[in-house]
Amino acid sequence: MRGNTTVKDAIMITDFTYYCYRCGGKNSLDVEIPNAPDCRHQEITCSSCGDSTRVLLAGCPECEKYVYWINDLNIPNLVNGFAKYMVHSMQTMIDRAAQQGARISIDTPEKYPIKATCPCGARFAVELIIPDLA
Numbered sequence: 001m002r003g004n005t006t007v008k009d010a011i012m013i014t015d016f017t018y019y020c021y022r023c024g025g026k027n028s029l030d031v032e033i034p035n036a037p038d039c040r041h042q043e044i045t046c047s048s049c050g051d052s053t054r055v056l057l058a059g060c061p062e063c064e065k066y067v068y069w070i071n072d073l074n075i076p077n078l079v080n081g082f083a084k085y086m087v088h089s090m091q092t093m094i095d096r097a098a099q100q101g102a103r104i105s106i107d108t109p110e111k112y113p114i115k116a117t118c119p120c121g122a123r124f125a126v127e128l129i130i131p132d133l134a
């Protein structure tokens, strides 16, 4: 557990339902979901076939609903890869600038937004924290 965010608002979902994409089995669980831009990573293990799936959950700041993404791509890892790529290209730029005697400063993004639209019509973004690679 990381204690880096203070959850101001969270919704308690007592029947988050997920149908296993492998066997179609119905799974439900109780989960506390922080409102966007915070989000929660939840691992679900299918009670029928034991297959596990990661989901990313975020509460809508406008209503009591929530959105979720099936996270089999493992978004945090993608973001991590993206951040490494960014840092690598920036380093190339920085090295080049240094050779030319120039001085540049770059703000490394700390958050990676994922856009979402709630069933109520609200649009918001969930921000994934990009790990500090320094």
Ligand SMILES: [Zn+2]
Residues within 6 Å of the ligand: 020, 021, 022, 023, 024, 025, 046, 047, 048, 049, 050, 051
């Ligand atoms: Zn299953």
Ligand SMILES: [Zn+2]
Residues within 6 Å of the ligand: 060, 061, 062, 063, 064, 065, 118, 119, 120, 121, 122
């Ligand atoms: Zn909503």
